[in-house]
Amino acid sequence: GARVAVSASGELVISLPPNPSHLEFVDPVVVGMARAAATDVSRPGAPRVDLGRTLPILIHGDAAFPGQGIVAETLNLALLPGYNAGGTVHIISNNQLGFTATGKQSYSTSYASGMARGFKIPIVHVNADAPECCIEAARLAAAYRTKFQRDFLIDLIGYRRHGHNEGDEPSFTQPVMYRRIASHPTVREQWAAALTSRGTALPESPEAMVQRHSTALEQALVEAQKSGDRFQRYPEPPPRGAARHAHTAVSVDRLRALNNSLLDVPSGFIVHRKLERIRDRRRGILDDPSARTVDWAAAEDLALASVLEDGVSIRLTGEDVERGTFSHRHAVLHDAETGRRHVPLQVLSQSRAAFEIHNSPLTESATVGFEFGYNVQEPARLVIWEAQYGDFINGAQVIIDEFITSGRAKWGLTPSLVLLLPHGYEGQGPDHSSARLERFLEAAADINLRVANCTTSAQYFHLLRRQAALLVTDPLPLVVLTPKSLLRHPMVASRPLDLAEGRWQPFLIDTERQAQAGGVRRLLLCSGKVYVDLVSSELRATTPEIAICRVEQLYPFAWSDLQQIVGSFPALEEVVWVQEEPENMGAWTFIRPLLEDAFEGRWPLRYVGRARSASPSEGSMGWHTMNQKTLVTEAFAPAPATRQTSMVLSKQI
Secondary structure, three states, X not given: OEEEEEOOOOOEEEXXXXXXXXXXXXXXXXXXXXXXXXXXXXXXXXXXXXXXXXXXXXXXXXXXXXXXXXXXHXXXXXXXXXXXOOOOEEEEEEXXXXXXOOHHHHOOOOOOOHHHHHHOOOEEEEEOOOHXXXXXXXXXXXXXXXXXXXXXXXXXEOOOOOOOOOOOOHHXXXXXXXXXXXXXXXXXXXXXXXXXHHOOOOOXXXXXXXXXXXXXXXXXXXXXXXXXXXXXXXXXXXXXXXXXXXXXXXXXXXXXXXXXXXXXXXXXXXXXXXXHHHHHHHOOOOOXXXXXXXXXXXXXXXXXXXXXXXXXXXXXXXXXXXXXXXXXXXXXXXXXXXXXXXXXXXXXXXXXXXXXXXXXXXXXXXXXXXXXXXXXXOOOOEEEEEOOOHHHHHHHHHHHHHHHOOHHHHHOOOOOOEEEEEOOOOOOOOOOOOOOHHHHHHOOOOOOOEEEOOOOHHHHHHHHHHHHXXXXXXXXXXXXXXXXXXHHOOOOOEOHHHHHHOOOOOEEXXXXXXXXXXXXXXXXXXXXXXXXXXXXXXXXXXXXXXXXXXXXXXXXXXXXXXHHHHHOOXXXXXXXXXXXXEOOOOOHHHHHHHHHHHHOOOOOEEEEEEOOOOOOOOOOHHHHHHHHHHHHHHHHOOOOOOOOOOEEOOOOO
């Protein structure tokens, strides 16, 4: 795929994004890049998009175009608000062969391009042996795209002379076809003969041109071999301590001004009566700086508003993201009588940059790929994608593996895309519990991303603001396991002072037990929602020798902070890792060797959590409740006589 754009100086800029072997998954990345390049976010309000500034071009394989679902997902984005890039020119490099599979084995339509008919995309079939026809097809595509700003498809029908990888023996499986190809003149030979017969070129000119260009290519190869790895570019390391020293606090006065602006509505706008009650409560959340009144949704609103005030533009997309899957966000209000839209963050008087928010189609792979492309094209913008449920990030696993977690190591890219993934075990079943934290941690290496599982609204506030502050100086993808039941839980609420005077903390220590540190014998390490189950258990009051520490940032792992916390308990006898997820999921398999290395045998390390399982969670609320109660009980229970590295709960209790 490629993106062609006109720069501010009028120059034509061609971008060729890295394309992994996974067929077609670069498609939405290219379109996202084109959308970003066409978008002006320098002024407050909604972004301004000039669809004529860029031209995305995608080159597809003839077997891959109908065979890879990402293609259909990308085609579906073409005319959607927030995703329209003014039309993409699609070229099917139709070799009439997949690897060894024929068209009859690869697609059910008459042509490889058949799927595009469902999207009413014009299709031109052209003979790749006819250069003038190919040029006319390209001109037609460009003219159509310019006039109608819609997709256009060229089915370029040719052949692959030397097999799949030019070292293959295609006649093993297509002997008849490759007998014909062997005796068929090449495009260059045919075109040279045509020019010679017309008198446009002298008979000796074509061969001389071939020799001249072959010599130039050979020389370039020799120079490239001499240079070795000189052309391999990696991102510059960030300033030491950039993330730790990022300033994220916002004064209470500034927060109050932002909150008041967010609650303003246009004259005559009728807010739904149920929402008005929620908004009325929001008006007073900053009155007492020491009261725990700022919930998750309010902290997010204030974080985004303050980022806009700082002059950083924001793009927030995802399934049902305007209202939030759990009806907590309400970033877009609808007049209860007319349906008219009102987006508070777009009319914020303090804003110095554009804000956009879009409900995405029910798609993960293409939309995450699109946002990745948008992000790497315009890295100074805060780009956020939210899953309807964290589990559904499964649908974008190829994009995560091929671009987000490995793009830095493979291509020197520096993405900073934010993924918000609702996570937490609420008894809602295997497909509504886990954002598959373990998969992100498996890919965590060489400081390639940030993974957080924060449990207070202030932590979320500082996390978002820190990400915005590091977009240029220390860009990394940010994976946030966001809550579900905790969105409105009083234990998650923070004080206005926590936003005004605090900062991001990779660990949250048990302050009550820390005050009695000399009596602590066991430290429970956990991450996410399970903390609330532990700290609100009645067993908590009867076990003063047990302290709880929340791991809020799982990667990069803050060694020095943990060592200080563990060292503050002089009588500590053991450390227990507690998680809701099954033993082979969650953070345990990632964090266990790290903790064992850090503790160097000073304290035994045990596991309390669900048993290993093929499924992320139980399929029964009753089963879930029993397991949840049992793991909390086990966490506070006396240590077993024979210390175990792993204490596993039975799946059936």
